[in-house]
Amino acid sequence: MLPPVFGVLFDGLAYGMLLFLLSVGQSVTLGMMNFINLAHCSFAMLGGYVTVVLMSSYGWPFFATLPCAFIAAALVSVGFERAFFRRLYRASDLDQVLLTIGIVFISVAVAAYIFGTEQRPLQLPAYLRSSLTFMGVRFAVYRLILIGLALLITLALVLGLDYTRFGARVRAAVDNERMARGLGIDVDRTFAITFALGSGLAGLGGALAIEIIGLDPSFALTYLVYVLIVVSVGGLGSISGSFAAAIVLGISDVAGKYYIPQLGAFLIYLVMIGLLMWRPLGLIGRR
Amino acid sequence: MALTEGTANPRLYLQAQTRWRPIEIAFWLATLLPYALFPDYLSLASQIAIAGLFALSLDLILGYAGIVSLGHAAFFGIGAYTAGLVSKYGWGEPLTGLAIAAVAAGLIGYATSFVICRFRHLALIMLTLGFGLLLEELANSAGWLTGGVDGLQGIHTWKLFGYLPFDLYGRTAYAYALAVLFVLFVFARRLIHSPFGLSLRGIRENFVRMPAIGAPSRAHIRTIYTIAAAMAGIAGALLAQTTETVSLESLGFERSAEVVVMLVLGGAGRLYGGLVGVIVYMVARDQFSGIEPQYWYFWIGVLLVGVVTFLPNGILGGAAKLMSRRSRS
Numbered sequence: 001m002l003p004p005v006f007g008v009l010f011d012g013l014a015y016g017m018l019l020f021l022l023s024v025g026q027s028v029t030l031g032m033m034n035f036i037n038l039a040h041c042s043f044a045m046l047g048g049y050v051t052v053v054l055m056s057s058y059g060w061p062f063f064a065t066l067p068c069a070f071i072a073a074a075l076v077s078v079g080f081e082r083a084f085f086r087r088l089y090r091a092s093d094l095d096q097v098l099l100t101i102g103i104v105f106i107s108v109a110v111a112a113y114i115f116g117t118e119q120r121p122l123q124l125p126a127y128l129r130s131s132l133t134f135m136g137v138r139f140a141v142y143r144l145i146l147i148g149l150a151l152l153i154t155l156a157l158v159l160g161l162d163y164t165r166f167g168a169r170v171r172a173a174v175d176n177e178r179m180a181r182g183l184g185i186d187v188d189r190t191f192a193i194t195f196a197l198g199s200g201l202a203g204l205g206g207a208l209a210i211e212i213i214g215l216d217p218s219f220a221l222t223y224l225v226y227v228l229i230v231v232s233v234g235g236l237g238s239i240s241g242s243f244a245a246a247i248v249l250g251i252s253d254v255a256g257k258y259y260i261p262q263l264g265a266f267l268i269y270l271v272m273i274g275l276l277m278w279r280p281l282g283l284i285g286r287r
Numbered sequence: 288m289a290l291t292e293g294t295a296n297p298r299l300y301l302q303a304q305t306r307w308r309p310i311e312i313a314f315w316l317a318t319l320l321p322y323a324l325f326p327d328y329l330s331l332a333s334q335i336a337i338a339g340l341f342a343l344s345l346d347l348i349l350g351y352a353g354i355v356s357l358g359h360a361a362f363f364g365i366g367a368y369t370a371g372l373v374s375k376y377g378w379g380e381p382l383t384g385l386a387i388a389a390v391a392a393g394l395i396g397y398a399t400s401f402v403i404c405r406f407r408h409l410a411l412i413m414l415t416l417g418f419g420l421l422l423e424e425l426a427n428s429a430g431w432l433t434g435g436v437d438g439l440q441g442i443h444t445w446k447l448f449g450y451l452p453f454d455l456y457g458r459t460a461y462a463y464a465l466a467v468l469f470v471l472f473v474f475a476r477r478l479i480h481s482p483f484g485l486s487l488r489g490i491r492e493n494f495v496r497m498p499a500i501g502a503p504s505r506a507h508i509r510t511i512y513t514i515a516a517a518m519a520g521i522a523g524a525l526l527a528q529t530t531e532t533v534s535l536e537s538l539g540f541e542r543s544a545e546v547v548v549m550l551v552l553g554g555a556g557r558l559y560g561g562l563v564g565v566i567v568y569m570v571a572r573d574q575f576s577g578i579e580p581q582y583w584y585f586w587i588g589v590l591l592v593g594v595v596t597f598l599p600n601g602i603l604g605g606a607a608k609l610m611s612r613r614s615r616s
Binding site: 030036084087088093094095097098099101102103104105106107108109110113225228229232262265266269270272273276277280281 | 349355357405406408409410412413414416420424425428540544548551555582584585587589590591592594596599
């Protein structure tokens, strides 16, 4: 028999992976492009609503809705990028924060108008809601899948951004835009695709997360803080840093709520401030 | 900030800036109009004066020193809770209450400023946000002291100077809040037009280069952050004393975000930016209050996107641009 601490560790890990899936897209846009996009969770919320609507109104299977959540969030984000964000790549932090928080407010109101303010539950098939018991500790299947998917996405992104031509183009465009243009890289297109990738990942993360954290219009604001914590603690532009930060924060949050419930969300903020003061550039910071 | 004539002699430039312009005098005289024109809206007017003071304190750090803070309501809340608790436990004298709240908020501001001055950009935004959230959780869990989600009850503010009671219509409250706002505004105005204020603007433009010309960036940031914290604390204390209640919402993230919105709407980095933004925002919210709050947020969002896209320096920045264009043609 394993002591209950393993159950807490497993739940913390799964929660951390959920935070990671929500924030990995932000790590791409904020980290690679240095653009503070507070509207990230709005795209995650869009992905969540796509999944819920496709499943409840059209009877699609859960896994078939995931690519749709990705594509919907990516397409909508490209529209926003073309219309608003691209003007602000060189603007101050404050302008980026203001514009994107404005979009968050709009998205919260629009979601409330279309879908109502109540929680939208997700009806998962039975095999996803079951759990395995191993040496006295219950492992929920869905959480195992979350962990597996998070590992896959990390691997794909790290390899993709470090070893492909596209990844090299993105890094070149970020490091020196004029030089990259001079070399014939279509910087606008590269940024648009990167942005779509980041927001698409947000949509996917949102679709995967709602089973555990629920979905209502305030989603875009509530989880924004967690996403920012993961990305800034992990280190800008570092996928593996976000991965590590998500694990640390997920486990400390779940463990804190399990062992010292009266502290509430206090612990996760304390961990964040401590980590940021220790390493202002994040756990694995490059800049 | 257009540096035109008199830039050759910095002393003359600063002196020219400190002169009171007719439009400023007209603005402050106009703040007395609610007594004559809208006597029913005096409590709204006192809320506006309080929010104006809060926005002014944020302007000192955000507009002038370039510290983007998403947790400035922390100091507002500390001031409000301090004034509320002092009054609840037996000392309801308003002016000393303000002073105690200012000292409390200033002390905590001074303590955190040692962290704030070491960081820029995203880490700074996240740290201010984190401090704000941490404090909100703390106030929430310390229910025995703060009343938790129910808010702090049982505050009683004594009469101002011993004979002016705080009435239901907000006559005393508005005069009190306006007077405090004016005194602190004059102080902030003096501060901004001093060499210290000028070096703050230098730090905003280039944090690293200022020490090279002899302005210690970090020490200056610590000073202005402490001053701004104390001013925000006074604003919070004013709210606690005039409404005789303090809620958790007074130090929440929404209030921090809202004050940034109001300041930017008016124009950050301008003394009157916060005041103009607060007036426009609060009057609009009062007029739209019949609409459900969710849709109010929709309009704030539209407003933010519009301001950033079309009016990068706020209402006052846009007005200044129009004026200079007209005088040139």
